[in-house]
Structure formats: structure tokens, C-alpha cells
Amino acid sequence: MxxxxxxxDSGFGGLTVLRAxxxxxxxxxxxxxxxxxxxxxxSKSRRTIAHYAAEGAQFLVEEQGAEYLVIACNTASALALxxxxxxxxxxxxxxxxxxAAAAKAAxxxxxxxxxxxxxxxxxxxxxxxxxxxxxRALEKACPLLVPLVEEGWTTHPVTAQVIGVYLEELxxxxxxxxxxxxxxxxxxxxxxxxxxxxxxxxxxxVQVIDxxxxxxxxxxxxxGQEHAENEPDTAEVRCFATDSVDKFERLGSRFLGRPTxxxxxxxxxx
Amino acid sequence: MxxxxxxxDSGFGGLTVLRAxxxxxxxxxxxxxxxxxxxxxxSKSRRTIAHYAAEGAQFLVEEQGAEYLVIACNTASALALxxxxxxxxxxxxxxxxxxAAAAKAAxxxxxxxxxxxxxxxxxxxxxxxxxxxxxRALEKACPLLVPLVEEGWTTHPVTAQVIGVYLEELxxxxxxxxxxxxxxxxxxxxxxxxxxxxxxxxxxxVQVIDxxxxxxxxxxxxxGQEHAENEPDTAEVRCFATDSVDKFERLGSRFLGRPTxxxxxxxxxx
Numbered sequence: 234m235x236x237x238x239x240x241x242d243s244g245f246g247g248l249t250v251l252r253a254x255x256x257x258x259x260x261x262x263x264x265x266x267x268x269x270x271x272x273x274x275x276s277k278s279r280r281t282i283a284h285y286a287a288e289g290a291q292f293l294v295e296e297q298g299a300e301y302l303v304i305a306c307n308t309a310s311a312l313a314l315x316x317x318x319x320x321x322x323x324x325x326x327x328x329x330x331x332x333a334a335a336a337k338a339a340x341x342x343x344x345x346x347x348x349x350x351x352x353x354x355x356x357x358x359x360x361x362x363x364x365x366x367x368x369r370a371l372e373k374a375c376p377l378l379v380p381l382v383e384e385g386w387t388t389h390p391v392t393a394q395v396i397g398v399y400l401e402e403l404x405x406x407x408x409x410x411x412x413x414x415x416x417x418x419x420x421x422x423x424x425x426x427x428x429x430x431x432x433x434x435x436x437x438x439v440q441v442i443d444x445x446x447x448x449x450x451x452x453x454x455x456x457g458q459e460h461a462e463n464e465p466d467t468a469e470v471r472c473f474a475t476d477s478v479d480k481f482e483r484l485g486s487r488f489l490g491r492p493t494x495x496x497x498x499x500x501x502x503x
Numbered sequence: 504m505x506x507x508x509x510x511x512d513s514g515f516g517g518l519t520v521l522r523a524x525x526x527x528x529x530x531x532x533x534x535x536x537x538x539x540x541x542x543x544x545x546s547k548s549r550r551t552i553a554h555y556a557a558e559g560a561q562f563l564v565e566e567q568g569a570e571y572l573v574i575a576c577n578t579a580s581a582l583a584l585x586x587x588x589x590x591x592x593x594x595x596x597x598x599x600x601x602x603a604a605a606a607k608a609a610x611x612x613x614x615x616x617x618x619x620x621x622x623x624x625x626x627x628x629x630x631x632x633x634x635x636x637x638x639r640a641l642e643k644a645c646p647l648l649v650p651l652v653e654e655g656w657t658t659h660p661v662t663a664q665v666i667g668v669y670l671e672e673l674x675x676x677x678x679x680x681x682x683x684x685x686x687x688x689x690x691x692x693x694x695x696x697x698x699x700x701x702x703x704x705x706x707x708x709v710q711v712i713d714x715x716x717x718x719x720x721x722x723x724x725x726x727g728q729e730h731a732e733n734e735p736d737t738a739e740v741r742c743f744a745t746d747s748v749d750k751f752e753r754l755g756s757r758f759l760g761r762p763t764x765x766x767x768x769x770x771x772x773x
Binding site (some may be wrong): 269270276277376377379380381383384386390391394395398476477 | 539540546646647649650651653654656660661664665668746747
């Protein structure tokens with residue numbers, strides 16, 4: 234049986250989650266929806282985000298036949314996972330809980346750092362998910378990293394410097410709070426593209442947790458796809474966006490690691 | 504008579520235009536509205552932008568009593584100036600025409616470069632305004648500059664490097680097209696905060712045109728305030744936003760050059 238998996242994001246950053254899913258469940262049929270007409274979600278209220286994300290989830294389940302749903306968007310995962318689960322009959326997985334679970338498995342000291350966008354940090358969703366697992370988490374907003382990735386500067390010396398500045402600030406704050414951190418969580422779907430630079434920038438021995446991969450690992454279990462990794466890569470991928478198809482098509486392939494194909498425009502009506 | 508001037512933007516970057524207005528017309532009563540709930544305008548259709556901007560203009564004129572209106576937003580100036588002028592009885596001034604006029608006055612060679620956001624460049628509004636004045640304009644999107652300004656890195660070495668990279672690309676393109684440029688237009692309301700770094704980065708003799716100042720100069724004439732510069736600074740400033748008052752209050756004072764005061768939340772209903 235070919236599983237049908239829907240992946241939802243406010244933009245196209247969640248394609249890094251789809252990329253990780255393709256590695257772990259390579260024979261599935263995927264529909265990805267980016268609600269590009271209504272981004273950024275980060276500055277909107279919980280009620281509005283829940284309304285938008287539920288509409289997106291319903292499109293994926295009702296119109297695309299998704300049996301499983303991955304919310305590849307930190308803001309929607311933080312603020313609207315329950316509302317999405319109520320809106321559709323399919324099992325729903327967000328990106329935050331798997332990221333926190335992977336941090337729990339990786340950390341020996343119990344002290345972890347999380348880097349994310351301003352909106353995700355302000356929601357304190359990672360700190361709460363980590364706390365629930367007995368971890369102490371320090372969160373830091375890194376607003377320049379998303380624009381640097383979207384500019385394509387993923388290996389640029391300027392990006393390495395920006396990462397250096399952010400990590401130095403984070404280290405200073407961790408010292409102040411007496412944290413002995415050994416794990417860095419990438420709490421934004423754009424950051425996997427910066428993983429090489431980030432791994433160079435952290436102290437040797439620090440583990441870098443990629444929420445996208447952690448989410449794919451969790452999806453394998455939740456969706457009962459434990460043996461899928463050995464299947465041949467017969468994946469079908471269809472990408473949908475509510476606006477701005479240009480930018481999606483121009484940048485999306487770099488996030489997905491393969492061509493996105495033609496991105497289809499959909500109108501969610503909202 | 505104290506003139507009542509309304510200033511509209513999709514966000515708070517237009518506060519640099521208000522700052523320039525305060526220098527030239529220091530005794531006026533100003534209302535500034537940032538439509539922060541509905542930004543970014545740059546990714547929306549012309550019709551939607553015209554609808555939003557007209558609502559903002561009506562708020563400033565009908566509810567705040569503005570007799571003159573400045574559209575301190577490049578996207579709205581490029582795409583919706585006519586629609587705004589139709590929606591309100593007050594004289595309306597955008598930022599693009601004054602920027603192009605100042606470039607015309609400054610350039611001896613007739614070749615100018617314009618840096619702006621991706622959305623403004625894609626509208627080619629500056630190129631069209633420059634062409635209408637007999638200038639040849641090369642436009643370049645500099646997507647990292649707005650996030651760098653909002654991060655507060657206006658004098659940071661990283662920002663100087665980013666500017667260096669963008670200007671080098673622009674110089675190479677200008678050479679290819681055989682342009683002998685002597686003027687650089689700052690086509691984004693965030694960029695005046697980078698003026699010192701930009702002036703260091705251009706070849707000596709190149710004139711840097713700040714659209715905000717050019718707009719204030721044009722406002723003096725259009726609004727009949729030629730002698731206002733000598734008035735005492737008795738300006739009153741009220742700031743309104745449709746959402747995200749936090750970020751506005753946190754960053755706005757740096758753009759305005761004086762405290763924004765408490766930012767009042769308004770609901771435009773859209």
C-alpha cells in the first residue's frame with residue numbers, strides 16, 4: 234500500500250521536512266501545501282492561525298486524500314496543532330514535539346539551546362516541550378538566518394559570521410544562567426540548509442538536532458512506516474501554494490533537494 | 504495655521520519619511536499609520552494593495568483630520584497612488600516620484616542605480632519614473648538590508664560586507680550595460696538608517712539620494728510649506744498600527760529619531 238501523506242506549511246521552508254520524509258518513507262505519495270498568500274503566520278493571532286491551518290489541513294485531507302498529516306511549520310505546530318487535529322480525521326504530527334524528543338535523546342547534561350525565528354521563540358513552544366521532558370532550554374531568535382537562506386548564501390562567509398555572532402550571544406547567556414549545554418536544536422524549517430555552517434560553529438561534541446529529520450523519524454513511527462526506508466524511491470510529490478508561486482518554484486528545489494515540479498495555485502478562500 | 508499631515512505605510516519603515524518631514528515642517532500635527540496586520544504588501548496583488556491603502560488613507564483623512572497625505576511605502580506608491588488619490592480629497596504624495604526627481608537633479612551622466620526590496624524592484628516603478636525624466640536606471644533588490652536594519656546592525660561590519668557584495672554585483676552589471684552611473688537612489692524606507700555605510704561604500708563623487716528626504720522636500724512644495732523650516736519644533740506625532748504594536752514600539756524610535764510614544768492599535772476592518 235502506498236501511503237498518502239500531506240505536508241502543510243505557511244511558506245515553503247517546510248520542504249526541508251518533506252525532504253527528510255522522502256528519505257525515510259520513499260515510496261509514499263506526497264502533497265505539500267504552502268499557504269504563501271497568508272504568510273507570515275508568526276505575526277498573527279492564535280485564532281487566525283488555527284483557522285488558516287485547519288483550512289490547509291482540510292484541503293490536504295479532503296481534496297488530496299492525505300491519510301497522514303505533517304505540520305511542517307513551527308508557528309502552526311506551536312499554536313494550532315489541536316485545532317488542526319480537530320479539523321481532520323487523519324493523524325497529525327507537528328515539528329516541535331519531535332525536535333524536543335530528539336533533544337532529550339541526545340542531551341547528557343539536560344541543558345539544550347534552541348535557535349528559531351522571532352515568532353517561534355516568542356511562543357516559547359520549544360522551551361515548554363523541552364521542560365515537559367525534564368530538559369532546560371534556552372531559546373534564541375536569529376532573524377537574519379531565514380533571509381540569508383532565501384538569498385542563497387548558505388555557505389557564504391557573511392552567513393558564517395552572522396552565525397558566529399548569534400552563537401556567541403547564546404553562549405554568553407547560557408554562561409550567565411549556569412547552563413552546561415551539549416545540544417543545539419534547529420527550531421526553524423529553513424535552518425537545515427545551514428547545518429554544515431552551524432556544525433562548524435558549535436564546540437566539538439555538541440550535537441545538532443535537525444527538527445526536520447526528527448519529525449521524519451517520528452512520522453515513521455506514528456504512521457506505521459517502520460520498514461518503508463528499504464522501499465524503492467517511487468515517491469510522487471505534488472506542490473501547492475496559495476500565492477507567490479514564482480518564489481516557491483525559484484527557491485523550493487534547494488529546500489527539497491529535488492525539483493519541486495510545477496507548483497499548483499490553490500485558493501483556500503479565506 | 505498648523506498643518507495636519509497623515510503618513511501611511513504598510514509597516515513602520517516609513518517613519519524615516521516622517522523623520523525627514525519633521526525636519527522640514529517642524530510645526531505640523533502628524534498622524535502615522537502602519538498597516539502592520541496586513542504586511543507585507545510586496546507579495547499582494549495591485550487590487551488588494553489599492554484596497555488596503557485606500558482604507559488607510561481614509562482613516563488618516565476622515566478620522567484623524569489629515570489635510571495632506573504622504574504615502575511612505577514604496578509598494579503602495581508604485582501600485583496604488585491613483586487609487587488612494589481617488590479615495591480621499593487631500594493632496595497625496597508618494598515616495599517614488601520625489602526620489603526620481605532628486606536623482607534627475609543630482610545626476611550629470613543620466614545613469615543612476617536604485618537599490619530597493621525585491622517587491623519594489625519587480626514593480627520597476629523607479630525605472631519607469633526615471634525613464635520619464637530621461638534617466639537610465641538600473642535597479643537591484645537587496646533583500647538582506649531590511650532584516651539587517653531591523654536587527655539593529657546599522658553599523659555592524661557584517662552589514663558593511665553585505666553592502667559591499669550587493670554594490671559589487673551592481674557595479675558589474677552596470678559595467679556590462681555600459682552605464683556611467685554617478686547617483687545611487689535609496690528606494691526603500693529602511694535604507695536611510697544605512698546611509699553612513701552606503702556612503703562609505705560608493706565611489707567618491709557618487710551622490711546618494713535618500714527617498715525619504717526627497718519626499719519631504721517635495722512635500723514642502725506640494726503642501727505650500729516653503730517657510731515652515733524656520734518654525735519652532737512644536738510637532739505633535741501620533742502613531743497608529745493595525746497589529747504588532749510591540750515591534751513598532753521597540754524599533755520605531757530608531758527610525759523616527761525621537762520616541763514614537765505609545766502606538767495606538769486600530770482596526771481597519773479589512
